[in-house]
Amino acid sequence: MASLRCKLSPYFNKARGYIVLVMIVVSLATAIGFSLWFVGNYVDSKSGPGTDPLVLRLDAFSLSNFEVSNWSLSAEWEAKLTFGNQNGGLIVTLNPFESYVNYKESEALSCASVDATLHIPPRKQKTVQIKFDSTGCEGEQPYVEDRVMKHLSEDKKKGYLSFSLKMHIDASYSMKELLGMGTQAALNPNCSGLKVELLGSKGTEGKINGGHKCSIPLPK
Ligand SMILES: *[C@@H]1O[C@H](CO)[C@@H](O)[C@H](O)[C@H]1NC(C)=O
Numbered sequence: 001m002a003s004l005r006c007k008l009s010p011y012f013n014k015a016r017g018y019i020v021l022v023m024i025v026v027s028l029a030t031a032i033g034f035s036l037w038f039v040g041n042y043v044d045s046k047s048g049p050g051t052d053p054l055v056l057r058l059d060a061f062s063l064s065n066f067e068v069s070n071w072s073l074s075a076e077w078e079a080k081l082t083f084g085n086q087n088g089g090l091i092v093t094l095n096p097f098e099s100y101v102n103y104k105e106s107e108a109l110s111c112a113s114v115d116a117t118l119h120i121p122p123r124k125q126k127t128v129q130i131k132f133d134s135t136g137c138e139g140e141q142p143y144v145e146d147r148v149m150k151h152l153s154e155d156k157k158k159g160y161l162s163f164s165l166k167m168h169i170d171a172s173y174s175m176k177e178l179l180g181m182g183t184q185a186a187l188n189p190n191c192s193g194l195k196v197e198l199l200g201s202k203g204t205e206g207k208i209n210g211g212h213k214c215s216i217p218l219p220k
């Protein structure tokens with residue numbers, strides 16, 4: 001018996017060593033996994049889209065050089081937008097994005113891009129000026145159907161036009177003290193119901209009076 005034990009014991013020791021090593025590795029992995037899960041949940045609860053940090057205001061919206069017939073359309077729009085970060089601890093980052101002027105709610109008329117990345121620190125705001133002309137979005141402008149131009153020329157006679165401003169923005173929300181981590185969100189700000197009164201005898205200019213609050217539906 002004694003001799004058998006002596007023979008086996010190096011193997012027992014070795015096996016015991018492996019078991020201890022495996023246990024250490026497993027518990028370390030569990031601890032690290034749990035911490036990551038905990039930190040991830042914490043960051044999400046502070047920086048998720050559900051915290052609703054971003055608000056958007058349209059400060060000014062104007063139309064110039066507006067010419068429309070049943071078959072052709074030319075116009076320039078200018079929009080001044082202010083993005084406000086109402087959260088006290090999050091930095092909101094907006095990637096470069098494209099914006100569209102629509103006739104009423106859904107007929108796209110013109111595209112313009114904002115080429116800069118906007119970082120909006122906690123409780124700060126940033127204003128961007130967007131000019132819509134035929135050169136925006138690398139010259140790739142929406143195709144406007146004859147039907148829409150007919151509606152526009154009919155509305156022009158009435159003296160006012162209805163527009164909306166839409167954009168799609170890939171944003172990220174990150175915590176001040178945890179830069180780099182954060183939550184990605186696809187935002188679709190919507191400035192709807194922009195009623196522009198046409199001025200001048202030819203009705204080629206127009207603007208909205210006062211500011212306008214835009215909505216940013218919470219991403220799902
Ligand atoms: C434009 O279209 C409207 C409606 O179809 C029509 O009544 C009008 O005569 C057209 N105007 C011109 C200049 O073709």
Ligand SMILES: *[C@@H]1O[C@H](CO)[C@@H](O)[C@H](O)[C@H]1NC(C)=O
Binds near residue numbers: 105166190191192217
């Ligand atoms: C924008 O808001 C208007 C008015 O609330 C709504 O009718 C329209 O469907 C919205 N558009 C988008 C793309 O969310």
